[in-house]
Amino acid sequence: MGMAVLIRHGESQWNLENRFTGWVDVPLSPRGEEEAKKAGAKLKGYRFDVAFVSALKRAQDTLAIVLRELNQTDIPTYQDQALNERHYGDLQGLNKAETAQKFGEQQVKIWRRSFDIKPPGGESLKDTAERVLPYYEANIKPHIVAGRSVIIAAHGNSLRALVMHLDRLTPEQVLELNIPTGAPLLYEFDSAGVPLAHRYL
Structure with a gap:
């Protein structure tokens, strides 16, 4: 039976400063490194065959x-x-409180949480899903179907897009979905790569 652990990176320097990060390649904060260590401790006893990770540090x-x-x-x-x-x-690098003052809190919430509304010059969650899911289907799922154990280290929204797909969530349901930093999310699959169960470790 295939297995996948999804893990959202620990706190970054810009999470700490409450800024929109996106594709800017910022490092983990000391707390983020600590969160990653704790995630490793929670995974003791699990053996992985292959790992997938974003292009960000x-x-x-x-x-x-x-x-x-x-x-x-x-x-x-x-x-x-x-x-x-x-x-x-255009939001990358801006402090979230300043962004709310500039564009209005409601507008910022819509950009952050809605499925298909893009921030100016950026991607919606739908756009993110349109690159995450083909990559998952072509490169990650075959390992799961072959019965391997996979670990995926990525980001709040790339993982939201993947969980939306795996859990068959509606755009309304994904609005409320938040994936905590550094908490390993374990999925077990049947031989066709269909999720059977999932839980946070």
Whole structure:
């Protein structure tokens, strides 16, 4: 039976500063490194065959810390920008409180949480899903169908897009979906790659 663990990177320097990060390649904060270590501790006893990670340093560092905690740094690892955080366009680098003052709190909430409304110059969650899901189907799911154990280190919105697909959530349901940092989310699959159960560790 195939298995996948999804992990959202630990707190980054810009999460700490409450800024929109998107594709800007900011490092983990010390707390984020700690969160990644704790995630590794929660995964003790699990053995992974293959890892997938975005092209951004905060996800790569999270994965590296987790695999180091598990003494599994030698597993094949594939990196792709298809798993990157959604691109926040003109909001990238702006403090979230300032953005709310500038555009209005309601508008910012719509950009952050709605399914198909893009922030100026950026991607909607729908756009993010349109790169995450084909990559998942072509590159990750075959490992799961083959009965392997996979770990995916990515971002709040790229993982929301994937969970929406795996759990068959509606655009309304995904609005309320929030994936915590550094909390491993374990999925078990049947031999066709259909999710049977999932839980946070």
